[in-house]
Amino acid sequence: MVRLILSKLLYLVPTFLGITIIAFSFVRILPGDPVLLMAGERGVTPERHAELSAQLGYDKSVVLQYFDFLWRLLQGDLGHSLVTKKPVMDEFLALFPATVELGLCAILLATLIGVPVGVLAAIKRGSWFDQVSMTTALVGFSMPIFWWGLLLIIFFSGILGWTPVSGRISLMYYFPDVTGFMLIDSLLSGQSGAFTSAVRHLILPSVVLATIPLAVIARQTRSAMLEVMGEDYVRTARAKGMPSRRVIGVHALRNAMIPVITTIGLQVGVLMAGAILTETIFSWPGIGKWMIDSIARRDYPVVQSGLLLVAALVMIVNLLVDLTYGLINPRIRNK
């Protein structure tokens, strides 16, 4: 297992370096003077330009600049935002829990509904349940979620008035940030109604963000179950008179779960892309909205580092999924 982890980690090094190269070159291929773009100043005197250039290290050769960039990166220095002047890392860490909270709720929702639906659809292959659920899944898979979010706002916030339109919690409540997770912080604050308010704010964004992963997971579970149920060992289990529930629950489901877990892990990238849209629609103060706002405000240090952090994050989660795969399936672990 240790060897597996090490080999996977080694495999990731070139990819990670590639990501840093893309983030590094991003600023240099932007139209315009990179010094002025990164310093956020305009119309400066040649002296000031030289000063800024030296300050940002742009007077050195590109290769040296890259190693500088990498060195600062390893120390956790990702530069400063042009707009807020705060370190990018601090901003990222402050907003990150909001996105994690939303993402976790979404993936939980998608898994808790998607897996049972997929299993049931496979068991009752060809039934009306199978047809309806798989058609619905295909619709969900094809959904423009930015539109879906607007529709849900029209219906649940506009017409029914059940859910709030935006934000993470009602402005009525104020309490210190302990964990950054609104659900936990609101509980810790002990204010009555705070937790309910946080939950109500979380419902629509989670549903919107869960839509595509839910569809993918349901479809994948169904096809994985169907494949496993055609295997010899399942037929053997049935033939020796094992009750159907045990055959499906123990023999089939366990093996079908391996590709499903990979699928769930692969949804992290989908979630990050979805978070950009979902957070924009619901004014959710997370990483996705932060990136969009920074692109719109031309806050290039943030865009550069944000891109890097998100890609690194997706990479790490995929690595964890790979390792889980090894934990579940001994055939891979002992290879």
Place this chain on the structure above:
Amino acid sequence: MTDTPISPAPVRMSDAAIRRRMLSEFWFYFRQNRGAVIGLVVFVLLVLTAIFAPVLAPYSPTAQNRGALLVPPFWQEGGSTAYLLGTDAVGRDMLSRLIFGSQYSLFIGIVVVSIALVGGIAIGLVAGFFGGWVDSVIMRVMDVILAFPSLLLALVLVAVLGPGLTNAMIAIAIVYQPHFARLTRAAVMSELKREYVTAARVAGAGNFRLMFKTILPNCLAPLIVQATLSFSSAVLDSAALGFLGMGAQPPSPEWGTMLAEAREFILRAWWVVTFPGLAILTSVLAINMMGDGLRDALDPKLKRS
């Protein structure tokens, strides 16, 4: 395939006959999937709408009628049959804009898939055919591109290139291209071991001929399926970019851009929000349904024998 009697002696068929037979076999499997046929019909209607948009649309997509702002659809109170699906905030006919919007979606899909397909096939062929360090380098680069969430990378690319439809399409194509490269590479590597490739090589075929003429035609099935799926994703992603203000720019009647303009009216005028999204969903769904059918018909592993 189904009811041809087993002939005692091997029949020599002409190329055209083989092709016709493959096509009818394909159609046989495709037809089994009812959804796929429905998807195909909707897609054909979409193509016809795009081609005949100037004839079908009652108004110009950009003509503003200051006397008819935010008119609801005809069946609702205050609506009129002059504007079947109502008008938007500056008095443009929704129906006409939606009809012209289909041109954008199809155009985007075709351009993105063509660029990604051609680029991906070329890269994948080279990687799979030559192997060794060439393959390693190319595939690591593809891994890097795949490490980014596609929409985020497309957004950043558009930030570099500047907002607009052309740049959005280029960005999306770059992001999709590794999928084609990987598929091509995998297919090439499995084909490369077959006897017919060795035979062609022994017969003196050059690398170029081996790659494009001998191997590529036998790798097309998964690529066609991926192309269909990418087509629908391209429509979806370009609409998302338009919605975020980074794709097609107003006043072009691109569906995502229309949604962005409609956002502030969501609680006042449901139709300006509902219809463009419905148009996106319908086209994407139709293409995906078609894709499912194509996969069933083309992928021999999934063929129900």
